[in-house]
Amino acid sequence: MHRHKKITDSLKNSPLADFKVGVDNVIFSVDTAQNRLMVLLVMRHDEPFLDQWCLPGTLVRHGESLEDAAYRILAEKIKVENLYLEQLYTFGDPGRDPRESPSSFGVRYLSVSYFALVRFADAQLIANGVSGIAWYPVKQVPQLAFDHNEILEYGYRRLRNKLEYSPIAFEVLPEVFTLSDLYQLYATVLGENFSDYSNFRTRLLKLGFLSDTGLKASRGAGRPASLYRFDAEAFAPLKDKPLVFI
Structure with missing residues (x-):
């Protein structure tokens, strides 16, 4: 019996999952003065992962589209006129968020990630009196909260691919x-x-x-x-x- 069929059979009578949906943005920029690819990180001020760096993200609000949520978190963290934004990937492995209950009836957390590229010279970070927002060189990113290192790597692959096959560079x-x-x-x-x-x-x-x-x-x-x-x-x-x- 194939592994896929075994998994399908084991989940056949499982209850339907109850999801909360979040949006996480991988916001890249290029520091042309120092020739560094940068990514925007924010410090978490709540559990889980208190005081740990992560990608800018938010849970989607009632009546809000995924793209609107992505733009909302962008507008809360950065002021910029020129940017490129597209949906990246959905991350939803069980257990990716510590807030999930081990019970089959617990809430699951999905992350719909977005990929953005902004012009470094024009990007103004918004702190709003809260510390913990910074551009990090991609090569020096620390261990991030949740599965955000994986999301970042996925975004980095997408960026490299877009440069090869699209005119994305001219956006910034x-x-x-x-x-x-x-x-x-x-x-x-x-x-x-x-x-x-x-x-x-x-x-x-x-x-x-x-x-x-x-x-x-x-x-x-x-x-x-x-x-x-x-x-x-x-x-x-x-x-x-x-x-x-x-």
């Missing part, structure tokens, strides 16, 4: 940018070995949706660099095609 870059700015964002998230600059530049320009503004940016002693703009209209015919940006 300034309106005009150099190819070096764009390359640095990719290198920060994907690692410096993902591509050399020359191949990256050739690939992106060949795709045809970067518009040269004719303007130059002078930084340091090097030659002034061309400033580009993402052309959403030129990208539109490519939207549903399996592109690889790198």
Whole structure:
């Protein structure tokens, strides 16, 4: 007998689960000054996991959609004009939350996670008189409450995938940018070995949706660099095609 059938048979007469639904946001940003991928963490001020870092989250209120709850917790923690937000995954393993009762009739806690990317320079954290909100480098994240390390890792994989197959980077870059700015964002998230600059530049320009503004940016002693703009209209015919940006 297959394991799946054994599990199904053992649960056949179990009572239906009673769920509370929460939303947890994996909010990423790129600190371009120090070339670090950052994630927003908050300190818990209640049990369980009192005084432990976690992802910003909330239980969904009566009459509130999941997306509205995700945006509400964003608005409570951060002020930002440009952001990218999408639903990530639902985490619902039994026992993922210590508040669950060992009884079959106890309340279960689901987490519907959302993935967000915001512009670091524009993001203003909201403390509201409560300490414990900070950007953490993804590589230095401590042990988080609940299963939030697992949720964070899932979000990190999604971010890397989105950079390869979608124009998500342009959601958080300034309106005009150099190819070096764009390359640095990719290198920060994907690692410096993902591509050399020359191949990256050739690939992106060949795709045809970067518009040269004719303007130059002078930084340091090097030659002034061309400033580009993402052309959403030129990208539109490519939207549903399996592109690889790198």
